[in-house]
Amino acid sequence: MSERVMPGRTDGLITLAAADALWVDLTADGAVPTASGAFTCSPARARAGYVLLGNHVVATVGASGGQWSVPEARVRRAAAELNAVGMDRQDLVRIGPFRGAPRQEGCEETPLRWRRRITEELQEPSGPGRAARREVGRSHHLAGIDWRQMLVERTRDGTQRTWWLPRAVVRLLDAAEHAETQWVRAARTRRASAAVAEPSSHPRQEDADGRRTTSPQGPTASPRPYNGELGGQLYSVLSRKPGTSRRVAGWTCPVCRTTPATVLDHCHEHGYVRAPVCQSCNTLERPDHLYGNDIRVASRYTRLFDTDTDAWLRHWHRCPGCRARTTLPLPHLAAWTAHTACRSLRPTHRAPRGRKPCGILRASWTGSQNTPRSCLLTVAVDFCPSGEHRVLARVPYREAAERFRAWLAETAPAVAAAAGPDRLDGLPARPRPVVADTSGKDLELF
Numbered sequence: 001m002s003e004r005v006m007p008g009r010t011d012g013l014i015t016l017a018a019a020d021a022l023w024v025d026l027t028a029d030g031a032v033p034t035a036s037g038a039f040t041c042s043p044a045r046a047r048a049g050y051v052l053l054g055n056h057v058v059a060t061v062g063a064s065g066g067q068w069s070v071p072e073a074r075v076r077r078a079a080a081e082l083n084a085v086g087m088d089r090q091d092l093v094r095i096g097p098f099r100g101a102p103r104q105e106g107c108e109e110t111p112l113r114w115r116r117r118i119t120e121e122l123q124e125p126s127g128p129g130r131a132a133r134r135e136v137g138r139s140h141h142l143a144g145i146d147w148r149q150m151l152v153e154r155t156r157d158g159t160q161r162t163w164w165l166p167r168a169v170v171r172l173l174d175a176a177e178h179a180e181t182q183w184v185r186a187a188r189t190r191r192a193s194a195a196v197a198e199p200s201s202h203p204r205q206e207d208a209d210g211r212r213t214t215s216p217q218g219p220t221a222s223p224r225p226y227n228g229e230l231g232g233q234l235y236s237v238l239s240r241k242p243g244t245s246r247r248v249a250g251w252t253c254p255v256c257r258t259t260p261a262t263v264l265d266h267c268h269e270h271g272y273v274r275a276p277v278c279q280s281c282n283t284l285e286r287p288d289h290l291y292g293n294d295i296r297v298a299s300r301y302t303r304l305f306d307t308d309t310d311a312w313l314r315h316w317h318r319c320p321g322c323r324a325r326t327t328l329p330l331p332h333l334a335a336w337t338a339h340t341a342c343r344s345l346r347p348t349h350r351a352p353r354g355r356k357p358c359g360i361l362r363a364s365w366t367g368s369q370n371t372p373r374s375c376l377l378t379v380a381v382d383f384c385p386s387g388e389h390r391v392l393a394r395v396p397y398r399e400a401a402e403r404f405r406a407w408l409a410e411t412a413p414a415v416a417a418a419a420g421p422d423r424l425d426g427l428p429a430r431p432r433p434v435v436a437d438t439s440g441k442d443l444e445l446f
Contacts, residue, residue: 038144055175270321
């Protein structure tokens with residue numbers, strides 16, 4: 001980095017304008033696009049004592065003349081960590097809009113709330129006013145990241161627009177929101193402590209030039225690993241307890257192990273909490289329902305059942321019901337049957353680089369897991385050249401479950417060894433009521 005962006009540099013501090021130029025220069029070759037104005041344009045919070053750069057909180061220093069500066073070393077550190085992030089532009093996460101999504105508990109003093117910001121901006125009515133705002137706010141960003149360059153818009157059914165961002169960026173923004181929340185809470189605690197302390201016991205921190213400083217370290221508490229503290233608890237009970245959202249934010253997502261947790265993932269069949277996870281992992285494992293009993297088996301199942309299989313199987317079997325029956329919830333079992341058990345049945349067609357699976361893979365079912373004798377899974381391909389809707393297989397639920405158990409023993413033996421009806425140590429003292437199966441047996445825990 002040349003010294004041309006260093007005017008105003010004093011004792012390791014640089015002005016906000018110089019920091020803007022430094023940030024853009026240092027991250028120019030990174031995979032994640034960044035924006036100018038990271039320190040001077042909304043939602044930058046220099047006058048509040050900090051600025052977000054990626055998932056870093058960089059403290060600001062205010063001089064008596066109203067000039068604000070930041071430590072150059074921390075800007076360089078944030079840029080280096082952002083440059084180390086790899087990004088797959090094809091691995092997308094839907095960020096909205098979600099119809100009927102519950103309002104999540106959050107810190108009102110945290111201004112990032114990046115999902116809401118993106119949704120509000122994209123839902124603004126079109127017109128000259130919006131165009132003018134876009135032109136004026138070309139450097140508008142989120143934590144110094146230029147999300148506009150990566151946003152993908154899709155249209156479903158010819159009417160509904162949906163918005164998607166690369167998974168790496170979603171995790172970065174989630175981490176930034178968490179870091180800001182921790183900073184604001186720590187600052188609020190410091191203010192409350194200062195209010196009740198003796199004035200002489202905490203002298204005001206000013207240097208010889210009259211500069212007022214804020215702590216460059218901010219909150220030191222970082223999310224801790226999740227070790228099954230919520231195991232066996234019912235989501236319907238735990239989600240209603242006050243302070244649950246704040247408690248969840250204290251853990252790191254146990255699936256990706258890199259991002260702070262934000263939501264409680266739970267089994268919809270048995271009702272048990274699996275673990276606190278990040279928004280990205282929660283979106284990844286959510287079945288893509290076309291209808292209530294019909295799911296699209298998209299490419300993301302490659303990660304669930306191929307590349308990161310062991311981590312996801314461990315996560316799903318955090319539910320005591322699924323672990324004891326050595327199975328998966330019905331939508332996931334249907335997706336596994338289509339993606340893995342029936343992989344050889346899917347037709348292919350010629351492509352420039354070999355052969356490519358054709359159409360869109362889909363799995364549906366009749367009945368439910370509560371009546372396994374009558375439950376039937378259907379695997380089909382939509383828009384296949386040999387037929388618009390081509391059925392590949394019809395698999396009874398019990399057969400699909402047996403195939404899964406055999407595959408689990410080969411793919412993740414440690415997970416399989418901890419499963420089964422003789423592994424009931426992790427079950428809560430009062431499980432959910434058993435639903436009788438009038439058509440057969442072997443229906444434990446339902």
